[in-house]
Amino acid sequence: MSELTELTVDLVSIPSHEDASAAGDYIESWLQAETDAAVTRDTAGNVIARRSPDNPTQSLALIGHHDVVPPAPEQFDDDGYVVETRDGRIYGRGTADMKGAVAAAMLAFRDAALSDATELVFASFVGEEIGGTGARAAIDDGFCPEYAIVAEGSTNYSGPGVTDVVVAHRGRRASTLVARGAAAHASEPEAGTNAIYRACDAVDTVRGLSVPTATVLGHEIDGSVVVTEIEGGSAWNVIPDTCTVTIDERTVPGGYAELAQTESIDGVEWDVEQDLPPMACDDEAFAELVLSAAQDAQEGSPQLVTKPHATDAGWLAQNGTTCLVCGASEPGQAHTKNESASIEVVERCYRIYKTSAERF
Known part of the structure; x- marks a missing residue:
């Protein structure tokens, strides 16, 4: 089992539909152990980490959330969430929405080789499933990166097996x-x-x-x-x-x-x-940079697309952050009793996030 698959399985196994604290604890501890970043936990429960040079001139954030909707009965037992890995996929509540992409972002945050000008930020919010309460709390506390890739689903939008880059959502x-x-x-x-x-x-x-x-x-x-x-x-x-x-x-x-x-x-x-709020990317060069990373990370031909669902990118964009959405979840996976994420696509997202940060 790869490091990324193991990290995803660990995250998915932690219940976080009523209280996301344990999942936040895990993410915070992992970041403290695996990176030299400055890691903080705000009063809302958001986990935010920063890798920053002495005098950064630009900032890029990799954004996710670790709360999930309530599991179906078959997704929960006395030991927590049921997680299964089979046929190249990870099954369990939160695999698609969106702990698989959170795990990919965590590893990309650790591994990316950055320029001396770039501050790289990782943030995993709480409360996304109940209206973005975590994102709004972080914004109220001054969280405002210049650019962000929000790791919500963008796979199978332009075609089967392709992870696209979302430039706008409703x-x-x-x-x-x-x-x-x-x-x-x-x-x-x-x-x-x-x-x-x-x-x-x-x-x-x-x-x-x-x-x-x-x-x-x-x-x-x-x-x-x-x-x-x-x-x-x-x-x-x-x-x-x-x-x-x-x-x-x-x-x-x-x-x-x-x-x-x-x-x-x-x-x-x-x-x-x-x-x-909806989201619209206002920087074509940023969209092309992430699209180029997506093209290099897969055999298919990703496109710039739009998304029908609201995400935390809307709150960030409303506050002045230039956002894109790119992630592993496929239409029809999130919030279902058979929720799953492709291991291949989660690994692809890791490459997209890492390459985007390095080219930024």
């Missing part, structure tokens, strides 16, 4: 519409105001909204907005006085759907519950 804005009316007996509907009817009018408004698009380094990315839940009414013979509608909106850099239009309907209030 954000997610979750919101609700609350329509209010006046209750009455259903035998006298004119005596009340039907909140469901008002909600339906609001839904019609949502259906008629245009969604923004954006172009990032020549690649187009589209937003979306869709109603996903509706709840209202208390009994078959009562005119409902409230109705709630849930909206899932995927945002693009610089654009939102105009959901505020729904509040032009009497009795309708619109409330934003979560707003995960």
